[in-house]
Amino acid sequence: DAKTTQPPSMDCAEGRAANLPCNHSTISGNEYVYWYRQIHSQGPQYIIHGLKNNETNEMASLIITEDRKSSTLILPHATLRDTAVYYCIVRSNAGNMLTFGGGTRLMVKP
């Protein structure tokens, strides 16, 4: 599975949009981009995933560049409860193994 690069930490003001970038320049054609988040000491929570089209659900939006080498997770109106470590993962649907990097620690501030 392709390696991803994320900034180690980011701050966001409560109520504002949080834009979390992820670089995955070696992604292959059959690999999906997944986003999970982990609130302290809990199990990772699935947020969203996509292949090449932009995706939106009740939690977030995922914007994938046309060349698929990077993506951005958008939390449209961040709340204090969105404070967590966000992981961007690239994997093919051929297997279940997820390779987690260091993630981005998002701090939402009042």
Place this chain on the structure above:
Amino acid sequence: KAGVTQTPRYLIKTRGQQVTLSCSPISGHRSVSWYQQTPGQGLQFLFEYFSETQRNKGNFPGRFSGRQFSNSRSEMNVSTLELGDSALYLCASIQAPGTDTQYFGPGTRLTVL
């Protein structure tokens, strides 16, 4: 639908002992993966089971083992515990390999003294 459940949630053991952790996947999910999370190494893949068969194994010593039962429930076992085995052990369930999304349980926090 109930989520992934893991038992126990917390466990304290001493060096040299062995431990068994349990995971019940989401109803209808037939594949289970296990991960170890430590502050130093982050989240690392341990192994994956589908239909009672191990499909993939991460880079962990043989002291770490697992199995899956016919009802898809899974257990992992760590023998001869070491201090470095202290970690959050996470289980994830998925309907079948290569499909859909993995959903994680709350984890079992193992402390080895």
